[in-house]
Amino acid sequence: xxxxxxxxxxxxIAIEMIEGQRLDYLINQKLVNKSKTYKENLYKGIxxxxxxxxxxxxxxxxxxxxxxxxxxxxxxxxFDFEFTVxxxxxxxxxxxxxxxxxxxxxxxxGAYAKNQYHWDDAFSVKKIFxxxxxxxxxxxLNLERKVAxxxxxxxxxxVQNNFFSKKITL
Numbered sequence: 001x002x003x004x005x006x007x008x009x010x011x012x013i014a015i016e017m018i019e020g021q022r023l024d025y026l027i028n029q030k031l032v033n034k035s036k037t038y039k040e041n042l043y044k045g046i047x048x049x050x051x052x053x054x055x056x057x058x059x060x061x062x063x064x065x066x067x068x069x070x071x072x073x074x075x076x077x078x079f080d081f082e083f084t085v086x087x088x089x090x091x092x093x094x095x096x097x098x099x100x101x102x103x104x105x106x107x108x109x110g111a112y113a114k115n116q117y118h119w120d121d122a123f124s125v126k127k128i129f130x131x132x133x134x135x136x137x138x139x140x141l142n143l144e145r146k147v148a149x150x151x152x153x154x155x156x157x158x159v160q161n162n163f164f165s166k167k168i169t170l
Contacts, residue, residue: 009096011082018077024065027131034074039134041074047143049078050125057087059156061105063124064112065131083108087154094159102159120155122147 004013031039046068053060060081067080083105086092098105106116112124126147134140 011095013081015079018069018071020069020071020077022066023068023070023076023128026070027065031132031134036137038074039132039137040139042070042076043129043132043134043137043140043143045074045076046125046128047147049076050121050147053121054150054154057154058084058092059087059119059154060084060121060124061113061119061156062109063121063128064110065128068128085156087156098159105159114155117158118155120151122150122153123155126151
């Protein structure tokens with residue numbers, strides 16, 4: 001990071017300019033022509049990013065192909081951490097303006113969210129892996145299974161973690 005700022009109202013980080021393509025563009029172009037090393041860097045990197053968050057009990061809530069830049073060697077870089085929280089919302093809590101107006105994040109995660117106001121990064125990564133579809137790679141399939149087993153472990157339901165929120169989102 002070059003610079004970061006954290007306060008009660010504003011959190012941001014400035015990182016390096018990254019040369020590469022967004023994953024959503026690469027998926028649409030088909031990754032068939034990419035080398036085995038490129039593909040391995042891609043899926044292993046996505047798993048490593050996800051697993052780091054998972055171990056730390058942090059939920060990004062917007063792991064989608066449009067928020068992953070892929071470098072020329074296949075290394076993925078995840079960005080857009082604005083709505084990231086920890087599962088207990090203690091270390092990284094909900095932004096005050098989100099708590100006041102939760103409709104701002106109703107569609108966060110899009111098709112990669114578990115449900116409206118219901119986020120699970122394992123669910124998102126599993127959907128990304130399904131799009132990658134490297135079915136001829138045994139190591140990829142093993143990581144895909146690991147991710148599937150982590151679905152439901154660290155998830156965020158609504159912007160207020162209470163009984164009423166859970167009822168309306170499930």
